[in-house]
Structure formats: structure tokens, C-alpha cells
Amino acid sequence: MKKYTYILVSLFIIAFSACKNVATINESEAGEVIVDYLxxxxxxxxxxxxxxxxxxxSKKDMLELEKYKTLANEGFISLALQEGKKKFLSKDSSFVYIIKLTDKASDLVLKQDDTKATVKVVNYELASEKPVNFSRVNDNNAKVTVSLKKVNTVFAPFQKDNNDNSDFITKTYRLKLDKEEGWKVNK
Incomplete structure (x- = not known):
């Protein structure tokens, strides 16, 4: 009888020690939660x-035209010359183009009107070389600060405010423990 009691007690100890405590989280697990969220x-x-x-x-417009031609060469827009007035030895040349978005640009276009579209100019991805910095607020909440690196899209030359003061941004996310799903980003 004692033998069975020891076996039963040892099975309970093994079973409870094998269960992972879901409330614990470390830097790599927090990084995985952020990657899944992103x-x-x-x-x-x-x-x-x-x-x-x-x-x-003007000359300034011609520099802008070069940006459009680059996009056309990569297949994101179609560029058709409608009217061109080139005056010999004059700065008064004028070109009218019809510019259309192609299917290749659809992943980067968020909203579109008749003459303008809202496009992604920079994507942010989790920087693998910088560590995830997190702190536990309490048993069910954690605060995670990560470094996101900038990845320019083909529309990056068209951004109005092109302040490239850094190649990354830092962002803080709040994680909350869900008893069924585990740790997830709290919106």
C-alpha cells in the first residue's frame, strides 16, 4: 500500500512540475508576441x-517627373505622354502625362480618390539586432518596448516630410495575459 502511495504522490509531483506556468514571460517570448501582432x-x-x-x-517639375519615371520602370504606375511642347533652346518646355496606378501598386495603396491616393511610404519591421526591453507591470500585464527599423517602399521619394533623422523608431506595446490564448497585445 505504501508503494502505491509513493507512486501516486510522485506522479502528482511530476504532473504539477511539468505544467508550464503561463503567467511567466521572458524577452524572447515577448518578442514572438510582438512579431505575431505585427x-x-x-x-x-x-x-x-x-x-x-x-x-x-519647370526644372523642379522635371525632377518630380524622374521619380514618376522610376515608378513606371518598376511597374507600379503607367506613364503615358499626352502632350509635349519642347521649345528649341528654351526653358519653357511643357509635358502633360496621364499617370495611372497598376495592380502591382495595390499592396501599397490604402485609400484612393480620383487624383490622389494614400500610399505606404515606410514600413516598420522588428529590428532583430536590438533586444526587446520589457517590464512586468503585474502578473497579468507587461510593457514591451521594441525597436522597429524603417524599410522604405517605392513610394518613399514622394513623402512630403522626409526627415530621416533615424533609421528606426521605438514603440511600446502593452501585453495582457489571456487565460485561454496566453500573452497578446492589448489594444
């Missing part, structure tokens, strides 16, 4: 992109 809810920066019938006159 797959479904990506971080990005947007700006306006103008298209349709556009006129290019």
Missing part, C-alpha cells in the same frame, strides 16, 4: 501620391 497589424507611415493628368513645366 504580422496582422503592421506599422507603417503613409503619405499622399498624386496621379491622373499631370503637367510638368
Amino acid at each position: 504580422k496582422g497589424n503592421p506599422e507603417y507611415k503613409t503619405d499622399k501620391f498624386h496621379f491622373g493628368e499631370m503637367r510638368f513645366n
Whole structure:
């Protein structure tokens, strides 16, 4: 009888010690939760992109036209010359282009009107070289600060505020423990 009691007690001890405590979290687990969250809810920066019938006159406009030609070469827009007035030895040349978005640009276009679209100019991804910094607020909550690196899209040259003071941003997320699903980002 004692033999069975020892076996039963030892089975209970093994069973309870084998159970993982879901309330514990470390840096790598917190990083995995953030990566999973960013797959479904990506971080990005947007700006306006103008298209349709556009006129290019001055030297400044010609620099803008080069940006459009680069996009056309990569297949994100179609660029068709509608009217071109090139004056011999004159700075008064004028070009009118019809600019249309192609299917290849659909992943980067968030909203579209008749002559402008809201496009992603920068995507932010979790920087693998910087560690995840987290602190436990209590048993069910944690605060995670991560470094997200900038990844420019093809529309990056069209952003109005192009302040490249850094190649990354830091963002803080709050994690909450769900008894059934484990740790997840609290919105």
C-alpha cells in the first residue's frame, strides 16, 4: 500500500512540475508576441501620391517627373505622354502625362480618390539586432518596448516630410495575459 502511495504522490509531483506556468514571460517570448501582432497589424507611415493628368513645366517639375519615371520602370504606375511642347533652346518646355496606378501598386495603396491616393511610404519591421526591453507591470500585464527599423517602399521619394533623422523608431506595446490564448497585445 505504501508503494502505491509513493507512486501516486510522485506522479502528482511530476504532473504539477511539468505544467508550464503561463503567467511567466521572458524577452524572447515577448518578442514572438510582438512579431505575431505585427504580422496582422503592421506599422507603417503613409503619405499622399498624386496621379491622373499631370503637367510638368519647370526644372523642379522635371525632377518630380524622374521619380514618376522610376515608378513606371518598376511597374507600379503607367506613364503615358499626352502632350509635349519642347521649345528649341528654351526653358519653357511643357509635358502633360496621364499617370495611372497598376495592380502591382495595390499592396501599397490604402485609400484612393480620383487624383490622389494614400500610399505606404515606410514600413516598420522588428529590428532583430536590438533586444526587446520589457517590464512586468503585474502578473497579468507587461510593457514591451521594441525597436522597429524603417524599410522604405517605392513610394518613399514622394513623402512630403522626409526627415530621416533615424533609421528606426521605438514603440511600446502593452501585453495582457489571456487565460485561454496566453500573452497578446492589448489594444
